Amino acid sequence: MAMNVIADAPHAGEGADPGKSFRRLMAAAARILATGDQPARAVFLARALNALADVAPTLGQRSLEQVAHAPSDYAALLHALQDPGTLAAWRRQDPLADARLRGVQARARLLAAEGGAFTGEQVAALLGISRQAVDKRRRAGKLLAVQTGRRGYIYPAWQFDARALGGVLPGLELVLADLGVRGPWTRLSWFLTRDVRLGGARPLDALRRGRIDAVRAAAAAYGEQGAA
Helix, strand or coil, X not given: CCCCCCCCCCCCCHHHCHHHHHHHHHHHHHHHHHHCCCHHHHHHHHHHHHHHHHHHHHCCHHHHHHHHCCCCHHHHHHHHHCCHHHHHHHHHHXXXXXXXXXXXXXXXXXXXXXXXXXXXXXXXXXXXXXXXXXXXXXXXXXXXXXXXXXXXXEEEHHHXXXXXXXXXXXXXXXXXXXXXXXXXXXXXHHHCCCCHHHCCCCHHHHHHCCCHHHHHXXXXXXXXXXXX
């Protein structure tokens, strides 16, 4: 059930069909025009398209093939951003380009780790509750979620355990309450990062082994550090 947004990727041999490629481009352009009905959104789309117009000529054949066969539209964009020509153009306009790209890559890795992520609808089906109940648990800090634009919130898959009472990893709610840090990305990263307070284990792994008290103590200490 892990979230996996698959692009309408080209089929074998499609790259050799200029007509089909052009129709795909026109369809994408039509989608963009249809969503630019608000001034602020239109400004964003114009700037994004201008950036893409700068990027496209810098991509070599190998990069273009990687982008064309990426597993999702988002992965295609990430591939393009990592191209040396793209990075060079980006650096000329933004001295923090490398740091920003590393941040994007880090977040992508966090979301892909340990089974990916679920949408709110998928969590509702998994737990046998309503979407509103899922939102209520998230707002109460009982589920970990990160916001991802129009798709709203998505929930790391590793926090769910079909074998556990309530379908959630035992001790998770207590640890989230003890963690104390406000940023959801910081919380997500903490669960997946080795912690010296846990003998070098990741909090997620320690929690899976039933070391709830130890993980709670590590979370409380980290929360105090983050609040300092």
